[in-house]
Amino acid sequence: MSISISEDIKSVSDLKKKTNAIFKQMHHTGRPIIVTVNGKPDAVLLDVEVFEKKLKSLNLGILLAEAEMDVRDGRTREARKFIKEFNESTKVSR
Incomplete structure (x- = not known):
């Protein structure tokens, strides 16, 4: 996400006066607005x-990080085996 320092940092006073x-x-722009209070960043719009x-x-x-940990820790199984078990347990008709 990009930000324009000259355009996207506004004081809370500016926000009150020029909200619209x-x-x-x-x-x-789709860029965030950094709202400052006493010259320090305080909030993001x-x-x-x-x-x-x-x-x-x-x-x-x-979700991807959790999946990567599962792979790393060996908590995986073959897709064909999973699909077979899934179909048998849910009685999915074809």
């Missing part, structure tokens, strides 16, 4: 669609 313009910028994409990516990364 700041939100319009955030939605248009993020477009909901961008947030949802990042959250999906994070969740997928967590």
